[in-house]
Amino acid sequence: MNEWLLIALMALVTYLPRALPLAFAGRVRLPAALERGLEFVPIAVLTAIIAQTALVRDGALDLSLHNHHAIAATVAFAVALLTRHLFLTIVAGLACFALLGMLA
Amino acid sequence: MHTPARLLWLGALETLPLVVAAFPFGIVFGAMANTLDLTLGVTLGMSAIVFAGSSQFIALTLMASAAILPVIVLTVFIVNLRQMLYSANLMHQAIGWPQWQRALLAFFLTDETFAVVSDRLNRHPGAPGLRWFYLGSALFMYGFWQLSTLLGYTLGSQIPGLADWGLDVAMVVAFVGIVVPALKRRADWACAAVALASAVITHGWPHQSGLLFSSLLAVATGMALSRSRADE
Numbered sequence: 001m002n003e004w005l006l007i008a009l010m011a012l013v014t015y016l017p018r019a020l021p022l023a024f025a026g027r028v029r030l031p032a033a034l035e036r037g038l039e040f041v042p043i044a045v046l047t048a049i050i051a052q053t054a055l056v057r058d059g060a061l062d063l064s065l066h067n068h069h070a071i072a073a074t075v076a077f078a079v080a081l082l083t084r085h086l087f088l089t090i091v092a093g094l095a096c097f098a099l100l101g102m103l104a
Numbered sequence: 105m106h107t108p109a110r111l112l113w114l115g116a117l118e119t120l121p122l123v124v125a126a127f128p129f130g131i132v133f134g135a136m137a138n139t140l141d142l143t144l145g146v147t148l149g150m151s152a153i154v155f156a157g158s159s160q161f162i163a164l165t166l167m168a169s170a171a172i173l174p175v176i177v178l179t180v181f182i183v184n185l186r187q188m189l190y191s192a193n194l195m196h197q198a199i200g201w202p203q204w205q206r207a208l209l210a211f212f213l214t215d216e217t218f219a220v221v222s223d224r225l226n227r228h229p230g231a232p233g234l235r236w237f238y239l240g241s242a243l244f245m246y247g248f249w250q251l252s253t254l255l256g257y258t259l260g261s262q263i264p265g266l267a268d269w270g271l272d273v274a275m276v277v278a279f280v281g282i283v284v285p286a287l288k289r290r291a292d293w294a295c296a297a298v299a300l301a302s303a304v305i306t307h308g309w310p311h312q313s314g315l316l317f318s319s320l321l322a323v324a325t326g327m328a329l330s331r332s333r334a335d336e
Contacts, residue, residue, distance in 0.1 A: 003146045006173055007153055010163060013181035014156045017188035019210035023203065025195035033327060040295045040326035041193040041319070042222035043286055045186060046279045047296045048318040049215065051303035054276045061304055069273050076277040080284035086223065089284070090121050093277025097270065 068104070072097040108236045115220065115240025122216035123244060125275035127252045128266045129157055134256020136164050144257055151253040155246060156214065158183050162311055179311050186316050189323075190218040197225070197234055205235060212242030216275075223282040295326035 030038075054073040055061060063070065076093030083089070106114070130151070137147040150160055159180045166176045190213050198206050220241050224234065255263070287293050299322035306314025 002173075003142065004149070006163065006167075006176060007146070007150050009173070009177045010150070010159060010180050011153045013177055014154050014159050014184050014187075015211060017181070017184045018191050018213040019207060021188060021191035021195055022198045022201075022206040022210050025197075025201075025206070026199040030192075030195075033331065036330055037323045037327035038189070038193045038195075040292070040323045041189045042219070042226075043283055043292055043295050044299045044322035044326065045189060045215075045315075045319045046219055046222075046283050047299035048303035048315050048322065050276055050279050050283070051300045051318075052307050052315060053272055055300075055304050056307040059308070061307070069270065069276055072273050073276050073280055076280040077284060080281050084285040086118070086278070086281040086285075089281030090274070090277050093280065094121075094274060097273045097277075101270075 066104075068097055068100040071100060106233055108233065111233045111236035112240035112243075115224075115237035115242075116244035117240075118220040118223065119216055119241040119244050121274040121278040122219065123248045125272045125278075126157065126216065126245070127248060128269065128271050129161075130249050130252025131256035131260060131263060131266055133157070133160055133164070134253040134258075135260025136161075136256075137253075138257045138260055140164060140168055147257050148250065148253060151250055155211065155249060156180075156184065156187075157249070158312060182316070183312055186215075186312075186319060187213055187218075189319065190215075193218075194221070201235065209235065209238055209242065212238075212246060214242075214245055216245050217241040219279060219282050222286070226282075226286045289330065291326045291329035294329050295322045298322040298325040 050073060054069040055063065055067075057067055057069060065071070072093045075096040076089050079085075079092040080089040133151070134147060137150075150163070154160055154163075162179055162183055163176050166179060191210060194213075201209075217238060221234065221238050224231070224237055283296065287296060299318050302318035302321050303314060306317055308314070309317070
């Protein structure tokens with residue numbers, strides 16, 4: 001396989017989805033319903049990534065106390081709800097994860 | 105008002121935990137490419153020109169299983185439809201931007217940079233200089249992605265286990281800190297709940313298609329609920 005051809009084609013199919021909507025901003029008018037739906041994109045995608053990274057470990061749903069990622073995420077969730085502060089949330093989550101690692 | 109330099113710095117700073125989380129993946133990518141006998145040039149070229157972690161891993165995995173080129177390209181395309189949602193979400197912001205700036209910034213539209221840009225929009229709606237903040241995040245991610253690819257390729261076998269340190273927890277807690285303050289309406293909470301449940305259920309789907317499906321389902325949920333309330 002020609003590796004540089006692969007890279008060029010990969011770059012194309014990676015770049016176009018990133019670029020096309022932005023390129024058409026202000027030129028096309030999206031249906032109001034779609035516009036409203038797009039507001040949910042950050043919540044939808046980031047939550048799905050959180051779920052697949054923190055709750056699924058080694059290819060299986062892991063809700064046990066051995067899943068430090070999930071516990072750290074839960075602590076971060078609580079801190080975020082209480083403070084809405086990004087830095088505090090990250091520090092609390094990481095501290096929890098480090099602590100669990102030392103205890104284990 | 106913040107200066108451009110300050111905004112570049114802020115964008116990079118907020119991306120720091122996400123860079124920490126992505127770094128081991130870059131190392132693993134570089135090491136894996138080396139194992140597959142790709143040259144250093146091709147490996148670095150892929151990170152520099154494609155710049156998309158998931159796509160790059162999937163390409164290597166498919167190459168290892170001797171998949172033909174059209175299959176790899178099509179799979180990579182499907183994986184990247186998620187980024188199309190990001191781009192569409194940012195359309196409102198881009199209306200006043202010159203095309204060359206849109207074209208440039210779009211190249212750097214990763215999960216990480218989208219996450220911190222969304223957070224900035226949520227906390228400081230309408231604040232000027234979003235492009236500088238975006239660029240700061242983008243260049244920081246880009247630089248470290250190249251560096252981690254290089255380190256993985258050259259030293260990968262000598263830094264074993266970095267991927268097992270669980271540094272991806274930094275991404276998890278940062279994303280939690282970004283999503284939670286955005287949960288304001290009932291529709292937002294429903295959207296998050298559906299995304300969470302669906303992503304867990306579909307985690308085994310091939311090539312992250314579960315992630316795309318769950319995102320679309322969650323967006324549709326939010327849409328349906330925000331419509332029904334507006335209709336009341």
